[in-house]
Structure formats: C-alpha cells, structure tokens
Amino acid sequence: MIDVIWDQAHHTPCSLAVSLANDCRSATIFQDCRPLALQDCHPLWQPPRRPTPPTQSLRPHGMLRTLPLDDEFQVAFVPSYSQIAVLNREASQLLERLPLRAGDSIEEQEAIKQLFALGLLNDGNNAIPVPEAPQVLVAWLQLTNACNLRCGYCYIQKSGESMSVATAQNAVDAVIRTALQHGYPVIALKYAGGEASLRMDLVEQTHRYAQAQAARYELGLQAGLLSNGTTLTPRRLDRIASLGLRLMISLDGMAADNDRNRPTIGGGSSSGTVIAGIERALVAGITPDIAITVTSASVDGLPDLLAWLLNRNLPFSISFYREHSGGGTTHNLRADEQKLITGMRRAYAVIARHPPRWSLTSTLLDRADLSRAHRRTCAVGENYLVIDHHGQVAKCQMTLDQPISHIRAANPLDVIRLDQIGMRNLAVEEKEGCCTCDWRYWCAGGCAIATYRASGSYDARSPNCTIYQSLYPDVIRLEGLRLLHWHLPHDLIDDITRM
Ligand code: SF4
Numbered sequence: 001m002i003d004v005i006w007d008q009a010h011h012t013p014c015s016l017a018v019s020l021a022n023d024c025r026s027a028t029i030f031q032d033c034r035p036l037a038l039q040d041c042h043p044l045w046q047p048p049r050r051p052t053p054p055t056q057s058l059r060p061h062g063m064l065r066t067l068p069l070d071d072e073f074q075v076a077f078v079p080s081y082s083q084i085a086v087l088n089r090e091a092s093q094l095l096e097r098l099p100l101r102a103g104d105s106i107e108e109q110e111a112i113k114q115l116f117a118l119g120l121l122n123d124g125n126n127a128i129p130v131p132e133a134p135q136v137l138v139a140w141l142q143l144t145n146a147c148n149l150r151c152g153y154c155y156i157q158k159s160g161e162s163m164s165v166a167t168a169q170n171a172v173d174a175v176i177r178t179a180l181q182h183g184y185p186v187i188a189l190k191y192a193g194g195e196a197s198l199r200m201d202l203v204e205q206t207h208r209y210a211q212a213q214a215a216r217y218e219l220g221l222q223a224g225l226l227s228n229g230t231t232l233t234p235r236r237l238d239r240i241a242s243l244g245l246r247l248m249i250s251l252d253g254m255a256a257d258n259d260r261n262r263p264t265i266g267g268g269s270s271s272g273t274v275i276a277g278i279e280r281a282l283v284a285g286i287t288p289d290i291a292i293t294v295t296s297a298s299v300d301g302l303p304d305l306l307a308w309l310l311n312r313n314l315p316f317s318i319s320f321y322r323e324h325s326g327g328g329t330t331h332n333l334r335a336d337e338q339k340l341i342t343g344m345r346r347a348y349a350v351i352a353r354h355p356p357r358w359s360l361t362s363t364l365l366d367r368a369d370l371s372r373a374h375r376r377t378c379a380v381g382e383n384y385l386v387i388d389h390h391g392q393v394a395k396c397q398m399t400l401d402q403p404i405s406h407i408r409a410a411n412p413l414d415v416i417r418l419d420q421i422g423m424r425n426l427a428v429e430e431k432e433g434c435c436t437c438d439w440r441y442w443c444a445g446g447c448a449i450a451t452y453r454a455s456g457s458y459d460a461r462s463p464n465c466t467i468y469q470s471l472y473p474d475v476i477r478l479e480g481l482r483l484l485h486w487h488l489p490h491d492l493i494d495d496i497t498r499m
C-alpha cells in the first residue's frame with residue numbers, strides 16, 4: 001500500500017485553542033518580539049494554486065530532498081516551497097520510477113496527484129515562486145515601561161510611564177486607518193511593555209475600543225498580551241480570558257537557566273513565580289504560548305524545560321540569544337555555535353519522544369518558519385508599526401528609541417517603508433549569500449538587527465547561518481517523526497525514535 005503522510009488536520013496551536021506561535025524574537029535578545037505572532041491561525045501550508053497537469057508528465061521536483069526515518073519511512077520536502085511529508089517504501093519507490101506509465105493503477109495515480117499537491121512533484125518547472133506578501137498589519141503597543149523584572153537582554157528603558165487612554169485609542173485609530181489605506185483585511189495588536197499586565201485597566205480599555213473600531217470598519221482583529229508571567233493573578237487572568245486575548249509568557253528554563261537571564265528587580269529568582277503563573281493560566285482556561293530564549297550557557301537546561309511544557313501540552317517557541325559584539329575569538333564563536341547545535345539536538349530528542357499534535361516547524365529554530373514560504377524574517381519595514389507610550393512610531397521594538405513617525409501622521413506605514421536611513425529589513429533575495437540559498441524562503445536570512453550588529457550591514461546572511469543550516473534537517477526529520485507518531489501505532493514509533 002502506498003502511504004503518504006502529511007499534516008492533513010492542520011493541527012496548529014491555534015486550532016487547539018493555544019497560540020502566539022511564530023512570533024519573531026530577535027537573536028540577541030529580546031523577548032517577545034515576533035511581529036507575526038498573532039497572524040498565524042491559518043493552515044500551516046497553502047497548496048500551490050495550480051491545476052494538476054496530466055499525471056504522466058509529473059516528475060520529482062528538481063530540488064526534492066529526502067531524509068530517512070527508518071528502513072520503511074523517509075521524510076520528503078522541497079526546501080523553501082513544499083509541505084513536509086512522510087513516504088513509506090512503496091511511495092518512495094513510486095517516486096523513483098516516475099513518470100507514470102499507461103496502465104498504472106488508480107492508487108498510483110491518486111498518490112501522484114497528492115505528491116503534486118504537496119509540492120513534491122512538477123512537470124518540469126523547478127523554479128521556486130516568490131512568496132506572496134503578508135495579509136495582516138501588525139502593531140506593537142508599548143502600553144507601559146514599568147516592569148518588575150530586570151532581564152539581561154531587555155531593550156526597554158524602564159520607567160513608571162504608561163500610555164494614556166487617549167494615546168492608546170489614537171494608536172488603534174492609526175492602525176485601522178493604515179490598514180484601510182493599504183488594503184489589509186486583518187490587524188493584529190500586541191499589548192506589550194514593560195509588563196503590560198501591570199496595566200490591565202489600560203489593556204482592557206484599549207482592547208474594547210479596538211474591538212468596536214475593527215467591527216465598525218469590518219476588519220479582522222487578532223490580539224495578544226506579552227507577559228513575563230510573574231504578575232498573573234487569577235483576577236488578571238480572568239480579564240485576559242474574558243477579553244479573548246492570547247497570552248505569551250517568557251520562560252528560559254526551569255530554574256537557574258531562567259533566573260540568570262530573567263532576575264527580579266531585586267536580583268532574585270523569577271522562575272518559580274512564572275511557573276506558578278503558567279499553572280494558574282491553565283486553571284483559568286488559558287493555554288499560554290511559552291517564549292524561550294536560549295543561550296549557549298542555558299541550552300543544557302532546554303530538555304528539562306521542553307519535557308515540562310510537552311507534559312502540559314503547552315506550545316512554545318525557541319529563539320537564540322548570542323552576543324555578536326566582535327569581542328570573541330573565532331574559536332570561541334565556533335565553540336559557542338557547536339554547543340548550541342549539540343544542545344538543540346538534545347532538546348529535539350525530547351520532542352521526538354513526546355511530539356505534540358501540532359507542527360513545530362515554525363517555532364523550533366529561532367525565527368525560521370518552515371511551515372510556509374516568506375521573504376522577510378519578520379514584519380519590520382513592511383507591515384509592522386511599533387508605537388511607544390507617546391504615540392511615536394518606530395520600525396522595531398528594538399529601535400523604540402529611534403522613532404521615525406507618529407500616530408498623528410496620515411500614513412505612518414508609508415513613512416516606515418520609504419525610510420532609507422534607519423534599520424532595513426531586506427527581503428531575503430537582497431541578502432548576499434542568502435539569495436541563492438535553498439532554505440531562503442523558510443529562513444529569510446535572520447533578524448536584521450542581529451545581522452547588522454554582527455556584520456555592520458543589512459544585506460548579509462545571519463550570524464546564526466551555520467546553526468540554521470546544521471539544524472534545518474533535524475527540524476524536518478523531527479516533523480517526520482511527529483507525523484509518524486500520530487499516524488502509526490505507538491509501539492512502532494517507539495522503535496523508530498530510539499534509532
Ligand atoms: S528586526 Fe525583526 S526579528 Fe529582529 S528584533 Fe526586530 S522584529 Fe524581531
């Protein structure tokens with residue numbers, strides 16, 4: 001029997017009532033900054049919009065790659081383009097002996113059509129299409145600069161200042177005006193700080209206003225709250241739930257691995273409080289998305305953290321923090337890279353033993369998203385407004401101190417798109433070394449700020465490129481094992497994950 005296994009159910013964290021997967025945290029840093037965080041509640045992969053050619057004309061895509069899972073199964077994919085699928089031996093043999101011949105069975109013809117729909121076959125055109133532009137306008141609202149933690153990688157200048165209600169409503173108006181001018185059907189708002197939950201009154205007023213205005217102008221609205229997890233009282237969680245907000249909580253490890261990066265304002269431990277906050281969120285009916293920032297020093301603790309999260313069916317995303325100050329020797333940087341690669345593989349092994357129902361291909365490796373093709377790593381410079389507590393507009397939350405527009409402007413997004421002086425988030429085709437890379441539309445070349453800090457230019461490949469290229473096959477193999485896990489009897493899959 002020919003068996004082709006792929007993510008038919010589109011089990012996303014969203015479909016399982018969890019979310020904020022696929023945000024865009026930056027490599028060096030920085031918690032909770034994925035501009036796409038709130039826009040990804042749609043199927044993991046859009047099939048190519050093209051009619052099926054005659055099956056006899058179909059051949060394996062020129063860039064088709066396979067990775068063995070065991071003697072019976074292999075995972076197949078076309079980097080930057082296809083859906084990831086698992087093929088059994090019969091399906092693999094069919095692939096090898098294409099084209100179909102007259103008289104081949106109905107089963108074989110149906111399998112070929114499916115492989116074509118997944119993007120694994122074509123009729124001779126091996127070009128990888130340029131991905132479509134995003135359909136969601138994303139906005140970061142810096143509601144407060146106050147925070148009770150002092151994370152080492154935080155970029156916010158702490159103060160007691162918050163956005164006024166009037167500014168917050170004007171910010172929502174600016175986002176809606178911009179969306180209408182640019183034809184975006186959906187807006188996504190991220191309520192951020194500081195610690196935004198310290199100002200739940202402001203979150204609530206702003207979100208109620210956004211709901212009313214989005215309905216008035218017939219725009220889709222997605223929204224979430226970014227939290228450090230230490231202030232989530234039952235009352236605040238009830239308000240988050242009643243507002244229908246998604247919740248993202250940052251946690252870097254189960255104990256010291258978190259506390260080194262994320263101490264309290266007095267230098268104490270925060271991990272226990274965050275873990276209690278996560279447990280309370282679950283009791284309140286909220287499934288938070290856990291944002292993990294990994295360093296070469298903390299990566300050894302990642303397996304324990306993932307085991308804890310997987311036990312609770314909690315979605316998570318993993319980003320890198322690495323210094324690229326230029327102070328390290330080449331030897332040290334390589335050792336750092338190697339430690340991260342080895343540590344990430346140990347963490348992936350934990351996932352292979354307990355894979356979740358939803359795909360992790362957009363959340364396992366920094367800002368890479370192997371679930372769909374995209375030209376830019378994040379929304380910066382294209383469909384993103386970062387609004388500070390005074391209503392000033394910047395390109396990225398990392399550059400809040402360099403605003404280039406204001407919510408009073410007729411079209412702040414135009415100002416951002418036309419700016420040639422500040423940071424530039426180039427499309428991957430414009431980055432040297434990336435433009436010909438097979439992974440380009442799944443990777444997009446990494447965080448622009450991390451690249452600039454490492455190389456002094458925006459048109460270079462990511463400083464994490466070696467790590468990405470080493471681990472992409474691991475992520476794909478892991479996805480293959482996950483697909484098998486939910487497809488095969490579990491005693492069989494146990495044998496495979498031990499291999
Ligand atoms: S440039 Fe993009 S990936 Fe980098 S910190 Fe800003 S939003 Fe995140």
Ligand code: SF4
Nearest residue numbers: 434437443445462465
């Ligand atoms: S950063 Fe590296 S892996 Fe990513 S697109 Fe560029 S060359 Fe490819």
